[in-house]
Amino acid sequence: MSFNLNEVALLLVVLVIGWLLGLMMSGRGKYRRLWQDEQAVHRSAIKERDARIEASHKRIAELERHSAAPIAVGATTTAAGVGHGRDDLSRISGVSQAQESALNEAGYHRYGQIAALNAEQEATLEARLGLKPGAIAHDDWRGQALALERGDSKPGLLSRLTGSH
Template sequence: MPAFTTQQWVILFLVFVLGWLLGLLSRSTKKWRRAYETERDARIEEQREQAAALETAQARIVELERERPAAAIAPATTVASPASTLDLRRDDLSLIRGLGPEGEQDLNEEGLYRYGQIIEMTTAEEAELEDRLGADRGYIRQEQWREQAQLLAEGALAEHRARFS
């Protein structure tokens, strides 16, 4: 085994001293690390609180939109009902399997807000709606929207869940 030269011993000694100095310096960074971790945790908590506040606000918006009266536009051939008998509430169309919240919003944009409107759709209106929504032909019939809407309109939520969930 070859022996170390003086120069190699000096380099080895300098590496040892450098390691020792870095070790000493790293001990003093513990307070900075703790400060960093405390700040990081505070920011994470702040982001969680902001996300929770945003979620609460979005839920409130959805609730207010459901309570908001739908724009009732009567066809030109029918006589508009007096305001006292006009029911402007919205049904929760998202309960219909195959729709969900996004689908409910799409139906609202198409002017559908009530289960009764779905129940009363003709086959031609179904086809037009499927085209406007970008759904395949026969999707509404396949997912049994009318049957689901009928059960939900009757308040048979348990039966709806049993048959369509």
């Protein structure tokens, strides 16, 4: 009986597959045990994560209970801004909450810092905030910040037009 080349190749493929299956089956459950061990480790990691999350939720609730002191009307800017060494920069016309966060990240926390900006710093901030060149000067952030620093309650177009700083 003679075999052609295709039959020999097919026989070799079948032998290799049989050999691989034999190796996998002869592990006496070794791979099953490894899989079960991995599942146990995963379950314990999930339990630990859930326990940490629950503990953090309890801590947050505890902190909220302790800091639930009533805040007087009108003191929100004082409690939120000045108490932490920051002014509410979003009171400047043209500054959004997101831009205020970006300003804080850039190191600008007080009205005086905005009022003291030079042209180079303005250009840098405009690039960082994604504003058009000259937008800070156009909206007069420096003038508004100066008015807010002095205590004017509503800086903006009306005070600039009337000259009442």
